[in-house]
Amino acid sequence: MTYCVGIAVHDGLVFMSDSRTNAGVDQIHTFSKMHVFSQNNYFYVLLTAGNLATTQGVVARLNKDIKDAPTQNLYTMQDMGEAASYVGEISREEQKTFDSKETDKGFSAEASFILGGQVLEDAPAIAQIYPEGNFIRSSKETCYLQIGETKYGKPILDRMIHSECDIAQAVMCALVSMDSTSRSNATVGPPIEYLVYLSDAYTPNLQQSLDRDHEYWLQLRKNWSDSLRRAFDSLPLAPGLDQLDTESRSNVMSIHTKPFG
Amino acid sequence: MTYCVGIAVHDGLVFMSDSRTNAGVDQIHTFSKMHVFSQNNYFYVLLTAGNLATTQGVVARLNKDIKDAPTQNLYTMQDMGEAASYVGEISREEQKTFDSKETDKGFSAEASFILGGQVLEDAPAIAQIYPEGNFIRSSKETCYLQIGETKYGKPILDRMIHSECDIAQAVMCALVSMDSTSRSNATVGPPIEYLVYLSDAYTPNLQQSLDRDHEYWLQLRKNWSDSLRRAFDSLPLAPGLDQLDTESRSNVMSIHTKPFG
Numbered sequence: 166m167t168y169c170v171g172i173a174v175h176d177g178l179v180f181m182s183d184s185r186t187n188a189g190v191d192q193i194h195t196f197s198k199m200h201v202f203s204q205n206n207y208f209y210v211l212l213t214a215g216n217l218a219t220t221q222g223v224v225a226r227l228n229k230d231i232k233d234a235p236t237q238n239l240y241t242m243q244d245m246g247e248a249a250s251y252v253g254e255i256s257r258e259e260q261k262t263f264d265s266k267e268t269d270k271g272f273s274a275e276a277s278f279i280l281g282g283q284v285l286e287d288a289p290a291i292a293q294i295y296p297e298g299n300f301i302r303s304s305k306e307t308c309y310l311q312i313g314e315t316k317y318g319k320p321i322l323d324r325m326i327h328s329e330c331d332i333a334q335a336v337m338c339a340l341v342s343m344d345s346t347s348r349s350n351a352t353v354g355p356p357i358e359y360l361v362y363l364s365d366a367y368t369p370n371l372q373q374s375l376d377r378d379h380e381y382w383l384q385l386r387k388n389w390s391d392s393l394r395r396a397f398d399s400l401p402l403a404p405g406l407d408q409l410d411t412e413s414r415s416n417v418m419s420i421h422t423k424p425f426g
Numbered sequence: 427m428t429y430c431v432g433i434a435v436h437d438g439l440v441f442m443s444d445s446r447t448n449a450g451v452d453q454i455h456t457f458s459k460m461h462v463f464s465q466n467n468y469f470y471v472l473l474t475a476g477n478l479a480t481t482q483g484v485v486a487r488l489n490k491d492i493k494d495a496p497t498q499n500l501y502t503m504q505d506m507g508e509a510a511s512y513v514g515e516i517s518r519e520e521q522k523t524f525d526s527k528e529t530d531k532g533f534s535a536e537a538s539f540i541l542g543g544q545v546l547e548d549a550p551a552i553a554q555i556y557p558e559g560n561f562i563r564s565s566k567e568t569c570y571l572q573i574g575e576t577k578y579g580k581p582i583l584d585r586m587i588h589s590e591c592d593i594a595q596a597v598m599c600a601l602v603s604m605d606s607t608s609r610s611n612a613t614v615g616p617p618i619e620y621l622v623y624l625s626d627a628y629t630p631n632l633q634q635s636l637d638r639d640h641e642y643w644l645q646l647r648k649n650w651s652d653s654l655r656r657a658f659d660s661l662p663l664a665p666g667l668d669q670l671d672t673e674s675r676s677n678v679m680s681i682h683t684k685p686f687g
Contacts, residue, residue, distance in 0.1 A: 316577030316578050316610070317577050317578070317580060317581050318581075319578060319610045320578050320579075320581070320606035320607075320609060320610050321654075323609050323610050324609070324651060324654060324655075325654070325655070325658060332670070333663060333664075333667045333670065334658075336664055336667055337658065337661055337663070337664060337667075338658070340664055341658070341661070345581035346581075348581060348584050348585070349577070349580045349581050349584050359664070361666075361667075361670060363670075370670060371666040371667070371669070371670050373664070373665050373666050375664075375665070381662070381664060381665050384662055385661060385662065385664070388660075388661055388662060389657065389661060390585060392656075392657030392658075392660060392661075393582075393585060393586075393654075393657060394585075394586070395653075395657070396650065396653030396654060396656070396657050397586060397595075397598065397599070397602070397653075399649075399653060400598055400602070400646060400649055400650060400653075401642070401645055401646065401649060402594060402598070403594075403597055403598060403601055403620070403634070403636075403642060403646070404634050404636070404642050405622070405632040405634050406594045406597055406598075406622075406632070408632070409593070409594065409622055409624075409631060409632050
């Protein structure tokens, strides 16, 4: 499994990905899921999720087109929408290739992508490309997009991220979102890679990888856990719980130890 | 959709459920998903998720057996494992009834349950019953069980809940978990019901329902959001972000306004 998130805020873009891949529980590997393409006034980051053979095939094909197809490649696109369509089309082709060779019913060649960056003079933008090849764009109201194991890390994004928030805040929120996801799902894990792109840079302004034992990653996890615990301890007690403490609990008898079932 | 959670801690059990049901986006209703059965030295709470016709059928059948089947009903069980098996069997029968009448391919009669409480002299316990009728039990290491839309609310449980935690803390954690879920998934919503069962009570020690506009529910949501924001603001800045602030950001040019795509 995978968790990747792309965030578009006023100052620019944030991309983050985990690096764990698995085909069954006994084939766990580490692969970067973040791919950067940049040249002149083109800057792209591609985040990948799904079938690793498909996503690697798509990245290889994108690179091949840059070399061999001077009329249609990432650096001939007129805007991010065109680029997302193009990646979606390649993804469908790759999936078809794999599916036709496939006999195992449980197999899926599906892959999803987040493509973001800046194309020519357009504003920086991100898009999420579905396995079917179609895509959606982020908007001012929904300024983050996720692929892979998205649900565990969504609540913190829903609470914190808005299009006017500081880009450093967006990185921090993505890190917390990644931490929550990797705690709750064993198939999402370090190294955690993040990239910050500031408008009109056409090059990464910050690119970083945090390994499992990276001092900062450990510090962040501990700090956030401790803070949550404090936040939790300061919550107002829910209706009825005060009475439970003073009246009912005094009636509680000792717990039986006979095992359940 | 649905979100229900059951937690077993040292002092007793906590049950929580939302009350929103939907069959498509234009058939949204409010139904309680928490059912209490208690008599003499038997106390059960049944939380339900999945096909509403199936879950209502199961509850009706459990009540019918209590009246009409003196040799096999919830109050003849010898332990919680036997009770979970019995509910699982009824669930399978109900699903079969509906499935055989069904022609729509997209239809699923599947339902999941959390059954918890105390049977005779056994320790209080909770079990999660799958659509297939089999079940798992909570343990000292994994002392909570979830059904329905489980992922959004899992991170906070993973962080906070352990078998030795205070029962009030378990309620508070379930409430935060429910808040996170209902924020991220529109099909999970109030009224939020919770029930606390303290060992050897054989009756609910606390049973409460929080409507959408319940003063406490609003207060909790605001308090937690504010605390998270403070916790968030106090996180140590990720590697590279400080340089981004001082060097790169001064180079940022004004954002283009041409729309993306």
